[in-house]
Amino acid sequence: MTHRSIHHAALLANPWNLPANASAHGPALDHHLLLNLWIALALLTLAHLILLIGILVRRRDAGPAPSAVWRIEYLPLAALAILFAALTVRAERLWADARYTGADPAALQVEVTGMQFAWYFHYPGSDATFGTTAPQFVAPGEGNPVGIDPTDPHSPDDFVTSELVLPANREVDLRLRAQDVIHGFSIPEMRLKQNAIPGQTVHIHFTPTIPGTYAILCTQLCGTGHFRMNANLRVLSPADFITWLASKQKAATP
Amino acid sequence: MTPQPGTPISNPSAIIPKRARRVFTTDHHTIGIQYLILALVSVIIGTTLSLHMRIHLSWPQLNIERILPGSYLAIMTVHGTIMLFFVLTTAPQSGFGNLILPAQIGARRMALPLINALSFWLTALALVILCSSAFTDAGSPLSGWTAYPPLSAVASAGPGQGLGLDLWLFSIAIFGIAATMSSINTLVTIIRFRCEGMTWDRLPLTVWGWFTAALLSILAFSVLLAALVLLFCDRHAGTSFFIPTGNLVNGVIHSTSHPGNGSPLLWLHLFWFFGHPEVYIAILPGMGLTSMILANFSRRRVFAYRTMITTTLLIGLLGILVWGHHMFVAGLSPFATSAFSISSIAIAIPASAKVISWLATTWRSRPHYTTPMLFALGFVSLFITGGLTGPILAQPILDQYLHNTFFVVAHFHLIMAMSGIFGLFAATYYWFPLITATTTKPGRLMSEALGRWHFWTTLIGAYATFIPMHLTGLAGEPRHYSQLAGIPNAAGQLIANLRPLNSFITHAAIFLACAQIFFLVNLVKSLKNGAVAPQNPWHATTLEWHPSLATNSTVAASNEKIAVYRSPCEYMGPEPESFLTQWDTDSPIHSNRE
DSSP states (O other), X not given: OOHHHHHHHHHHHOTXXXXXXXXXXXXXXXXXXXXXXXXXXXXXXXXXHHHHHHHXXXXXXXXXXXXXXXXXXXXXXXXXXXXXXXXXXXXXXXXXXXXXXXXXXXXXXXXXXXXXXXXXXXXXXXXXXXXXXXXXXXXXXXXXXXXBOTTSTXXXXXXXESSEEEETTSOEEEEEEESSSOEEEEEGGGTEEEEEOBTOOEEEEEOBOSOEEEEEEEOXXXXXXXXXXXXXXXXXXXXXXXXXXXXXXXXXXX | OOOOTTSOOOOSOSSSOHHHHHHSOOOHHHHHHXXXXXXXXXXXXXXXXXXXXXXXXXXXXXXXXXXXXXXXXXXXXXXXXXXXXXXXXXXXXXXXXXXXXXXXXTOXXXXXHHHHHHHHHHHHHHHHHHHHGGGSTTOSOOSTTTTOTTTTTOGGGSTTTTHHHHHHHHHHHHHHHHHHHHHHHHHHHHHHOOOBTOOGGGSOHHHHHHHHHHHHHHHHHXXXXXXXXXXXXXXXXXXXXXXXXXXXXXXXXXXXXXXXXXXXXXXXXXXXXXXXXXXXXXXXXXXXXXXXXXHXXXXXXXXXXXXXXXXXXXXXXXXXXXXXXXXXXXXXXXXHHHHXXXXXXXXXXXXXXXXXXXXXXXXTOOOOOOHHHHHHHHXXXXXHHHHHTHXXXXXXXXXXXXXTBHHHHHHHIIIIIIHXXXXXXXXXXXXXXXXXXXXXXXXXXXOHHHHHHHHHHHHHHHHHHHXXXXXXXXXXXXXXXXXXXXXXXXXXXXXXXXXXXXXXXXXXXXXXXXXXXXXXXXXHHHXXXXXXXXXXXXXXXXXXXXXXXXXXXXTTTSOOOOBOOSOSOEEOSSSTTOEEOTTOOSOOSOTTOO
């Protein structure tokens, strides 16, 4: 196949331009999104056909009789209402699955901190407990960008990275925080987006499934460097993740 | 007792020189034109800014904004603020509201002339203050028209967030006061100044649009004003309504000496309680006018007229219950998110009812394709296309992917900006004779040939610009990125893949802007040399074409009693001449209709 035909084949397979999904909840979300997009396209076509045919065909003088209002207006409206209600029910179910309950207690814990203009990822270390953080300890020059309290006994084994590294097929519970202004934590390939808000910790959980490197973006306007505020998400096989974690913990151990 | 609005108010002051009196006038017709001129200036500034953004994204090597590093975001902020407030709010509501509304209800003036003049000059002052922010040392603010704190609450959060943002706050506060006064004027006029026989169900749908938008304005702008005052206090009075304890910006901890522990989310609630009704304020008058124009050139009554009135009010009511859909991923409770999702999707029902009515009105009508009719049909098309992505974005699980991508940019530019501007173009072409008429000169018509060129190029340009944005958004491209090249990490690849499509969008945007030259040429030519309009050039049934309500009428100042005897849109067949105006005293032929 030529380059061009490969391009055409890709466009046919993915006409809506969605990036590949690599999360456990993604296939259901994509399915629902594509269903919505095809329905919208069908209604768009139908409405424009009615509009165009309506203004082009021979005139019928009286126009639709007012008594036909039930047939012409309220019946289609009821059909649309049922359609939108069905889509809403499906969407709310997916939303409830994703957000109504917290993560499994066995989920991997990572604290994500957004600041102008970087994301940092705080792992709790071998004691599985995060050292406390406070703004007065923030010192990016001294390797403490998220402000871990050095006097907290849970702190010494903690480590902070500038890329998010996760094992495939294990649920992760992210605690989103923001140091200065609101930031938007978004991983398109994980079908995930949640703002990080100063003064608040927001939990979000998901399960990556396919190992690879993915983009973490900022999707809430946060200042001049907003466009370059991003990081990589590296999803590793469980075995590779254990090796990576061990090397990080060894380096962190005092 | 409704005052019979027969007499124009006597000249308030003979001391003011004549020339000044023509500028600082309380005459609603002149104020309406002043608003339209203000909106025209604003839309030219706003369009120029949007082209700057597109050109900077596609061809950064041209380096057209070398003044300041944050200038892309400053340009974006001013673009959004100008277009939302000074174009889409002022032109339909205050511009055409002043020019047409009194006559459409059989009145000779607006109810509160002094308040009317004051609100125009405050709006003009607000525009000057907003533009002046560009000439401060650090430039205009960069926090967008939504101004989320702490970015907007702390001056050190970015260039332009100091004096620039203070000027933005003043500008919007003054605009809000002016919009509230103008809305009170609109409401009082509609409630008290309807002529004899102008019952509520005989009001043209345009008047229902202005009425609902004015109600929303009063509710929405009062909440915005409160939010602006709180934000000002956070910036200058040491309060922390929106700043949490321990907020660390640029190495400085804010809000420790005043441990208020405020919440940025409070601003989002207050802002979007205003912001969502605001977009309906922008579009409701256009919906009303589209209904009336479709009916007029189809020579049919608007199908399901009473349902149209109901859906206008219903859209207004639901509009104040849906603000949370801007906050699905902002940290709202997931249960509140579900509630806001349901109220938001509910708007699809009255909106669909309007579309069905429009389709039924034009069905097998073989309408007259005048330029106003073309723009009204374009409004319907853009409203459908932009509207259908609304229910998609109202589903939180999908918004979790689409929020703040170009999919959203495409959605609101089609449904609000493009539909809104098509409504304004339809209004301009349709009412041009009434805009141009003076007491001594007859009104003129705009050129139909140039109008057709303008319509087709604008329609193609609008779709070519905003349809591809759905695709870049679905691919994950976020809004508010000041450059698409030189982005590090995996994100760089994701954005770089979209550069061909973005280049196409930029070309289309330039085409769309150039298409407006047809309009400007038409405007300038027709003001002086347009064909002289007959008394009722479109054979319309509504009162703004009443011979003694027209601006150039020799009997305008007379005390001739205005009364209406029927609903609008009494057409009797396809021949343009067979119709009954609202003021015709003949017995209604179609009295069995509704």
